[in-house]
Amino acid sequence: MAAKPNILEMVNITKEFPGVLALSEVNLAVRAGEVHAICGENGAGKSTLMKVLSGVYPIGSYSGDIVYQNEVQRFRDIRASEAAGIVIIHQELALIPELSIAENIFLGNEVTKRGAIDWEKTRLDAIELLARVGLSEDPDTKIKDIGVGKQQLVEIAKALAKQVKLLILDEPTAALNETDSQHLLDLIKGLQGRGISSIIISHKLNEIAQIADSITIIRDGHAIETLRVDEGAVDEDRIIRGMVGRSLQSRFPDRIATVGENFFEIHDWTVQHPTSSERLVCKGETLHVRRGEVVGLAGLVGAGRTELAMSVFGRSYGNFISGTIIKDGKEIQIKSVADAIKHGIAYVSEDRKALGLNLLDDIKRSIVSAKLGKISSAGVVNEDEERTVSEDYRGKLRIKTSSIDRGVETLSGGNQQKVVLAKWMFTDPDILILDEPTRGIDVGAKFEIYTIIQQLAAQGKGIILISSELPELLGLSDRIYTIFEGAITNEFTAENADPELLMKSMTATQKKANAA
Amino acid sequence: MSGIKDLKKIFGNGNTSSLRQLGILVSLVIIILLFNGLTDGLTISPTNLINVVQQNSYILILAIGMVMVIIAGHIDLSVGSIAAFTGIIVAKLMNDFHVPWGLAIVAGLVLGLIIGAWQGFWVAYVGIPAFIVTLAGMMLFRGLNQFVGNADSVPVPDGYQALLSGYLPEVGPDTGYNNLTLLLGIIAIAAVIWREVRARRTAVRTGAELAPIWVAILRLVLLIAIIAFATFMFAGGRVGTSFPNSGIILVLLVLIYSFVTRRTIVGRHIYAVGGNKRAAELSGVKAKRINFLVMMNMSMLASLAGMLYIARAGASGPQDGINWELDAIAAVFIGGAAVAGGIGTVPGSIIGGLVMAFLNNGLQLLGVGSDKVLMIKGLVLLAAVAIDVINKNSGRFSVIGALTARRNKSGDELGIPVNKS
CATH class of the missing domain: 1.10.3470 (ABC transporter involved in vitamin B12 uptake, BtuC)
Known part of the structure; x- marks a missing residue:
């Protein structure tokens, strides 16, 4: 069977962010009319690659060539790539809830007659496009009144309105239930018949195995391999092997903690999504932490790790339904963040800038900000003590700055993260929940953060570590829970875990095998 | 160079956004002096x-x-x-x-x-x-x-x-000034001196960055001069008036x-x-x-x-x-x-x-x-905020920029005593 010609070739794409090499000489070839899946762990560089392709990162901000329909393209923005027929549909849908389906389909691409919008043609065209994606909704219906599955279809109709030739879908089924997902996958398959090629990014390997013609695996900014279905069957295990294939080097400090008794338990933790009440983000999860133990939570983006952590931390995410928290053998009531801090729980957010720090503040004030009462009397902050405490943490955690009077905004990511850690260490926690503590941090600072984590464990604190980097989880944790779609699917001890086993449980291709 | 850097510490401890306020304070002084000239001392x-x-x-x-x-x-x-x-x-x-x-x-x-x-x-x-x-x-x-x-x-x-x-009542001997206003002035001066001494002591104890002693003295002299002047102004009005x-x-x-x-x-x-x-x-x-x-x-x-x-x-x-x-x-x-x-x-x-x-x-x-x-x-409102915004966005040379040179956005600290208005 002769291979079809390529519609797209990305050649030696390299993209650098300050201090980080996001993509390194990546090659990607997409054949005309195929469904091409891109797989990789979180942060491997999949989204970055798609942003390069769609012009979000304009020509000049990366090196390498995009050859599309046999011509080298120089996209300066998204409009340029869309004009060429490349349309990206992001995980977060770009629809305006208060506008109608028809208005959304033609947003930025309006049907006009003598400068004014031609509503009649807009409506007729919309009906035709909706029919092509199998949606029989009235085009005047507002987006907010249809479900997320139908919204996804509207996005595709919108792409069709732009004469799409290459459709990029980023996690299209992440928010969909099984029926809607299946419908969407069928539709993508159906578009092939009309000569539209697709690139699909998905964590759901079963879906990829079902519809993809080719699969390119990206790991740490490198394109590892491209698997062609017509050259031999590809199953999920094969994909997983490609995704996690690296070896575990000793990039981690030695464990110095001795694991003590079980002292922190979460039982039947059930939490509703904050806006859509039929979705549960935590489905009765139960877990426990021992003193001095680092417990890893492994899961893909959207699995509900952060949701679990934040809902435990003073119900700061979603709507609490049921569940109990037991600490030192006693049930504790945590209804607010203040309660959580009082009970010795600390949460270091995955989003340092949006949720972890007030970037307008300076270092010393940030460090004491979560427990001001500790250095205050009668509501008045003792600024001498603030300085002493902050200088102490600056030394202990080696925060690199000329002065603790400087703004946290002036610090590098690693040093900002140390300030956040200092802020939570200052609250004297017994349980620290660390959510992606090394995200966006260079290798040197990572090692320092790892060392701090081990020291905290050695002090008898319990650590819950959320990380998308499996080597990090395996290198630091004593025990690992895997989470998939808001449920704990498995539990491994450090000795029993390996990347492939974890990945299987994280994608739930293997349900509840053995409780460790 | 370090002299100029130290000089800036006269206002605030030189380490925070008091520098932003320095610009406004300078504008205030300029406005007052300008109108004083235009109105022949009125x-x-x-x-x-x-x-x-x-x-x-x-x-x-x-x-x-x-x-x-x-x-x-x-x-x-x-x-x-x-x-x-x-x-x-x-x-x-x-x-x-x-x-x-x-x-x-x-x-x-x-x-x-x-x-x-x-x-x-x-x-x-x-x-x-x-x-x-x-x-x-x-x-x-x-x-x-x-x-x-x-x-x-x-x-x-x-x-x-x-x-x-x-106004404050007239009490005590006839000094030609309102005595209570004079007393307020003296209290203010004492408070300023006490504050400075205490701040330096604290800084020594906690190992914070300390401005050279000449800066502290210059700052004190400047503040005391302004307070004293204001005191005599407010105390020296028509009989029966005061601060x-x-x-x-x-x-x-x-x-x-x-x-x-x-x-x-x-x-x-x-x-x-x-x-x-x-x-x-x-x-x-x-x-x-x-x-x-x-x-x-x-x-x-x-x-x-x-x-x-x-x-x-x-x-x-x-x-x-x-x-x-x-x-x-x-x-x-x-x-x-x-x-x-x-x-x-x-x-x-x-x-x-x-x-x-x-x-x-x-x-x-x-x-x-x-x-x-x-x-x-x-x-004036538009200009004041515009200078700030432009300065922040471009980091280019500007009036306030020239006066402050180092930007620091942290929103705290004052350091400029204004209790003598």
Whole structure:
């Protein structure tokens, strides 16, 4: 069977962010009319690659060539790539809830007659496009009144309105239930018949195995391999092997903690999504932490790790339904963040800038900000003590700055993260929940953060570590829970875990095998 | 080079955004000196300085509350109407119901708290933007003022007037000056010296960066000279006048609120909520309570401002407090606060308010019409904020940039004592 010609070739794409090499000489070839899946762990560089392709990162901000329909393209923005027929549909849908389906389909691409919008043609065209994606909704219906599955279809109709030739879908089924997902996958398959090629990014390997013609695996900014279905069957295990294939080097400090008794338990933790009440983000999860133990939570983006952590931390995410928290053998009531801090729980957010720090503040004030009462009397902050405490943490955690009077905004990511850690260490926690503590941090600072984590464990604190980097989880944790779609699917001890086993449980291709 | 760097520490400890305020302070000094030259010394004369304080104390008091509201990320458009409503109630209590003025003042403050609780409830607990809540309040309380007062004015008793818009009594030997004002000056100088000594001691103990001793002395000499000069000015007016009572109330409030915003947990939490609400909540800050408190506090200060105003005007009327909110908001933004919240200081806002006050005053002394005064004030507000924004965006050389050189956005610290206005 002769291979079809390529519609797209990305050649030696390299993209650098300050201090980080996001993509390194990546090659990607997409054949005309195929469904091409891109797989990789979180942060491997999949989204970055798609942003390069769609012009979000304009020509000049990366090196390498995009050859599309046999011509080298120089996209300066998204409009340029869309004009060429490349349309990206992001995980977060770009629809305006208060506008109608028809208005959304033609947003930025309006049907006009003598400068004014031609509503009649807009409506007729919309009906035709909706029919092509199998949606029989009235085009005047507002987006907010249809479900997320139908919204996804509207996005595709919108792409069709732009004469799409290459459709990029980023996690299209992440928010969909099984029926809607299946419908969407069928539709993508159906578009092939009309000569539209697709690139699909998905964590759901079963879906990829079902519809993809080719699969390119990206790991740490490198394109590892491209698997062609017509050259031999590809199953999920094969994909997983490609995704996690690296070896575990000793990039981690030695464990110095001795694991003590079980002292922190979460039982039947059930939490509703904050806006859509039929979705549960935590489905009765139960877990426990021992003193001095680092417990890893492994899961893909959207699995509900952060949701679990934040809902435990003073119900700061979603709507609490049921569940109990037991600490030192006693049930504790945590209804607010203040309660959580009082009970010795600390949460270091995955989003340092949006949720972890007030970037307008300076270092010393940030460090004491979560427990001001500790250095205050009668509501008045003792600024001498603030300085002493902050200088102490600056030394202990080696925060690199000329002065603790400087703004946290002036610090590098690693040093900002140390300030956040200092802020939570200052609250004297017994349980620290660390959510992606090394995200966006260079290798040197990572090692320092790892060392701090081990020291905290050695002090008898319990650590819950959320990380998308499996080597990090395996290198630091004593025990690992895997989470998939808001449920704990498995539990491994450090000795029993390996990347492939974890990945299987994280994608739930293997349900509840053995409780460790 | 380091000499210049040290020199900057004369204002504030040289380590924070006091540098931003330095720019405004310099502008204030330039404006005062400029008008003093243009008016042949009329601006810096005892009568005029006393007048400026009397005329602007209520706006400056509003600015104190407003900067806290703006730091927390809100706005309050209702302060003028609340001042007017409290004014008419207090005047009615005293005039029609013969309530003693002491009790009437307490009632006025309580009314302010109740109004504030009303507005704070909608803003903090229902989540309606403060812009809307206080726009509604602006209409509501203006209407209530006219409803209660029948759109007519109500006089206030003499004792009330004397207390809130009067002067310190003449006591002690005849020195040719108002003795109590001299005493205030001496206290202020002593406080400044004590503060400096204490700050240096603390710095030595905690190992903080210490400005060279000559900087400290220069700073002290400068401050003492300004305080002494102001003291003689205010004490040396017409017999029977002094530093006005309303000014004393203002100074006390500035000291209290500077302390609250800078040094207390509540103050820290206001900056935290305005700087990053989600992060503040995830640090255990009760953001709703903070929002409620700043809105309530603002209304209470507005009531106080209203009571000061009717004392000076001699009566409460339906036109009281119109456009006050705009003057107070302008003062806060000239004083370096950020529209998005999280940044601003009480002293900075007072300096901003004084810039507007002396601009107003100087132009009036020159006989410039109120139409042109408004136009000039509008442009000054725009220019002050524009310089800041442009400076921030481009990092290019600018007036304030030249004066401050190092930008630091952290929204705390003051260091510029303004308790001698």
